[in-house]
Amino acid sequence: MKAIIPVAGAGTKLRPHTYTQPKALIPLAGRTILSIIVDQLVEAGIREFVFVVGYLGEKIQHYVEKKYPDLTMHFVQQNSREGTGHAILLTREVVKNDEVLIVLGDTIVECDFKEVINAPHSLLGVKKVDDPRNFGVAELHESGTISRVIEKPQIPKSNLALVGMYKIRETEQMYQCLEDNVQKQLRSHDEFQLTDALECMIQHGVQFNAFKVNNWFDCGRKETLLETNAILLKKYKLATNPVLPYENTIIIPPVSIGEGCNIKNSIIGPNVAIGDNTVVSYSIVKDSIIGSFSNLYEVVLKSSLIGSDANIRGLSQSLNIGDNTEIDLG
Template sequence: MKAIIPVAGAGTKLRPHTYTQPKALIPLAGRTILSIIIDQLVDAGITEFVFVVGYLGEKIQHYVEKKYPQLTCHFVQQNSREGTGHALSLTRDVVGNDEVLIVLGDTICECDFKEVIAAPYSMLGLKKVDDPRNFGVAELDETGRITRVVEKPQIPKSNLALVGLYKIKETQQLYECLQSNIDNRIKSHDEFQLTDALECMIEHGVQFNGFKVSNWFDCGRKDTLLETNAILLKKYKLASNPVLPYENTIIIPPVSIGEGCNIKNAIIGPNVAIGDNTVINYSIVKDSIIGSFSNLYEVVLKASLIGSDANIRGLSQSLNIGDNTEIDLG
């Protein structure tokens, strides 16, 4: 089985960060969104990956090849962003006849991946939501078999959202449906959707069963990203390294502090993730994500997302600062 991870999106909801950093590489609880996904799949026994890259794709490729040299990885370029259906259609030659596990690159799910992989049918990950109109939605019969899927329906007949996790056994039918939709210009919300290809497969008799994920973390926006960071910090039980004391500094767990950081005269935490080689002095930081190689001096930050190589001086309560930014708030 191969894993397909589409990571070609521009991440417009996380700008300015995604002007210079792919959304999948934004730090999260001491790791990155992409590394959490890959580690889950490697633990389930998958060793071959297909990444659909586009915007800033060279950074994705460099990161994966450096961090996971033991894996077999393929990188497929999507030059025009026309939806997940179009992105997946580009992987046909690489995948061949192998079964695939598709995991969207901006969503973290918790489930028994080994059980999903071993299932005798194609499987779609599901989660109940309050307002399903913003998601792909699955309708099930009494046996748990999926009878219909619809992308962002105006009048949903189910509150079971597709979480971005798909196990496909009938890959040839998948690619035939994807290509048919592209040839016939069948779009939903102005894009070629994977959901429409799945509905095509269902109409042609392919059996899909649903499985419910225990947790589903959306990392596509600043507020949900910070919430996910706090949850995962608690889950991973991360804190600062006790053998590296920081001068005149109070650490309030859970906190993740990268290597080579210089922190003094500060209060850090709770729910803070700091990248490598960052300098923080005379500052208070809580409920925030700070990138690598940044410098913070005399600032008070809460609910903030700070990119890498940022320099902040002064006082602020909530910021959304991209990479390579220099700010003086004094």
Template sequence: MKAIIPVAGVGTKLRPHTYTQPKALIPLAGKTVLSIIVDQLKEGGLTEFVFIVGYLGEKIQDYVRELYPDIKAHFLFQNDRQGIGHAIELAKDVVNGDELLIVLGDTIADYNVKAVIESETSVIGVKKVDDPRTFGVAEICNNTEVSHVVEKPHMPKSNMALVGIYKIKETAMLFECLEANMAAGIKTHGEYSITDALDCMIKKGAEFKAFKVDSWFDCGKPNTLLETNATLLKKFGARAEPSPAYENTVFIQPVSIGKGCSIKNSIIGPNATIGENTNIDFSIIKNSIIGSFSNLHDIVLDDSLIGSDTVIRGESRTLNIGDNTDIDLG
């Protein structure tokens, strides 16, 4: 079995951070969005991965090769972004008929990876939501049998949203449906959708069952990313090792402090993630994510998302700042 992780999106909702950093590499609870996904799949027994990259794809390649030298990694570039269905179709030759586990590159969820891999049928991850109109939706009968899937319906007949996890047994049929939809120009909301291909498979007789994920974390927007960071910090536990570089500093757990940080005369936490090699002095930071190689002095941050290589001096309350920024609020 191979895992496909599409990470070619530009992450427009997380700008300015995604101008210089792929969404999948934004720090989150001491890890990154991508590393949480890969670690989860590795624990389930997968060793071969296909990454569909695009915008800033070289950063994804360098990150994976450095952090995961033990996996067999393929990188395919989606230069013309036409949707997730188009991205998956690019992997046809690499897949070469093997079964697939597809996990979208911004999907973090709690589920039994091994049980999904070992399922006797194709399966789709779902989660009940209040308003399914902004999601792909699965219509389910007999508790688990998927009878129909549709992308972002105006009048949904189900509130079971597709979370972005798909185990595919009939991969030849999947690629037949993807190619047929692309040849016919069948798009949903202007893109070739994997949801349309899955529905094509169901109509052709492929058996799909739904499995409910325990939790589903949203990494797509700044406010929900901060909520996800807080939840995952509690899940993964504190990551702040005792250090002489933390002089006269109080940590209110949970927090995650990257390697090489110098933090003095400050209060950090709760729910704060600090990237590697960041210097903080005379500051209070809570409910925030701070990128790597940043310098913060005399600042008060709450509910803030700060990019890497950023310099901030002064005093503030809430900021959303991209990489390579120098701000003096004094």
């Protein structure tokens, strides 16, 4: 089985960070979104990965090749962002007729991955949500098999959202449906959707079962990213770097601090992740993500997302700042 991870999106909802950093490489609980996904799949036994890259794709390739030198990797370029369906279609020559596990590159789920991989039928990951109109939605037969899927319905008939994880056995049919949709220019919400190809497969008799994930973390927006960071810091606290004593500094767990950081006269935490080689002085930081090689001096930050190589002086309450930024709030 091969894993397909589409990471070609521009991440417009996380700008300005995604002008210089792919969304999948944003730090999260001392790791990155992408490394959490790949680690889960490797632990389940998958050794061959297909990454669909586009915007800043060279950074994705450099990162995974350096971090996972023992894995078999393929990189497929999506030059025009025309949706997840278009992205998956581009992997056809690499995948051929092998079974695949598709995991979207901005989605972290918790489930029994080995059970999913070994299932005798194709599976779609689902979870109940309060408002399914912003997601792909699955409707079920009484038997538990999926009767229909639809992308972002205005009047949903189900509250089961597709979480962005798909185990596909019938890859030949999937690629044929994707190709037919592209040739016929069948778009939903101005893009070629993977959901539409799955519905095509269902109409042609392919059986999909639903599996409910234990947790689902959507990392596509600042608010949900910070919330996910807090949850995962608590979950991964034993796996993160041990907190070292810093000069005249109070650390309130859970906190992840990268290597080479210089922190003094500050209060850090709770729910803070700091990248490598960052300097923090005379500051208070809580519920925030701070990138690598940044410099914070006399700031008060809460619910903030700070990119790498940022330089901030003064006082603030909530910021959303990209890489290579300098701000003086004094």
